[in-house]
Amino acid sequence: DARVTQTPRHKVTEMGQEVTMRCQPILGHNTVFWYRQTMMQGLELLAYFRNRAPLDDSGMPKDRFSAEMPDATLATLKIQPSEPRDSAVYFCASANSFRGTGGYYEQYFGPGTRLTVT
Amino acid sequence: RKEVEQDPGPFNVPEGATVAFNCTYSNSASQSFFWYRQDCRKEPKLLMSVYSSGNEDGRFTAQLNRASQYISLLIRDSKLSDSATYLCVVSNSGGGADGLTFGKGTHLIIQP
Numbered sequence A: 001d002a003r004v005t006q007t008p009r010h011k012v013t014e015m016g017q018e019v020t021m022r023c024q025p026i027l028g029h030n031t032v033f034w035y036r037q038t039m040m041q042g043l044e045l046l047a048y049f050r051n052r053a054p055l056d057d058s059g060m061p062k063d064r065f066s067a068e069m070p071d072a073t074l075a076t077l078k079i080q081p082s083e084p085r086d087s088a089v090y091f092c093a094s095a096n097s098f099r100g101t102g103g104y105y106e107q108y109f110g111p112g113t114r115l116t117v118t
Numbered sequence B: 001r002k003e004v005e006q007d008p009g010p011f012n013v014p015e016g017a018t019v020a021f022n023c024t025y026s027n028s029a030s031q032s033f034f035w036y037r038q039d040c041r042k043e044p045k046l047l048m049s050v051y052s053s054g055n056e057d058g059r060f061t062a063q064l065n066r067a068s069q070y071i072s073l074l075i076r077d078s079k080l081s082d083s084a085t086y087l088c089v090v091s092n093s094g095g096g097a098d099g100l101t102f103g104k105g106t107h108l109i110i111q112p
Helices: none
Strands: A005-007 A010-013 A019-024 A031-038 A042-050 A053-056 A065-071 A074-079 A088-095 A113-117 B004-006 B011-014 B019-025 B032-038 B044-049 B055-057 B060-065 B070-075 B084-091 B100-102 B106-111
Touching: A005 A088, A010 A019, A019 A088, A019 A113, A031 A074, A042 A065, A042 A074, A042 B100, A074 A088, B004 B084, B011 B019, B019 B084, B019 B106, B032 B060, B032 B070, B044 B055, B044 B060, B070 B084
Parallel strands: A010 A113, B011 B106
Antiparallel strands: A005 A019, A019 A074, A031 A042, A031 A088, A042 A053, A065 A074, A088 A113, B004 B019, B019 B070, B032 B044, B032 B084, B055 B060, B060 B070, B084 B100, B084 B106
């Protein structure tokens, strides 16, 4: 049963520290998304990659957030320096844009990284 | 104005009842529409896509009205296991191969 994996599952850090979150997409999926979920804003798209190339990062605060895909099996989201307002659940999702069932492309979400910045 | 708006609920519904949710979206260029389900402290999972002609999957029926920019979800014969948050989702790309825009969700509680 193929799944998206994310590490760490939980992270508590102090304001100003660097935070790195990692995601392993489902093998064979060529599109990787980063979303953030908060009570106030709900789920928001931060950035996504297709075939490891960044397609859209307009949802991401550029001054402190960065997203990369060093290879096809790893995506990273980094926050430096972290702030209390970054506290949220960060979800990674993957999809295969070459194959659609019934004309749509299902995005499979990982379990999320729950980040608390104090 | 939020791009996708939903009634947050909670909807408290007795087991076996029929419950309906709806949402509205503001971007008329939206091309793909979905309902996702999210259990407490879990990741969202695709429930069903929504087609203009309407579509049904077991006890679930989804409808789309492009003219009114309105999406609905009907759950018949509700089960305790249907308790969750239901997220209305749109995409500007055909098939949803690009980023998704989520509503904040409608919380459903099925009571025994």
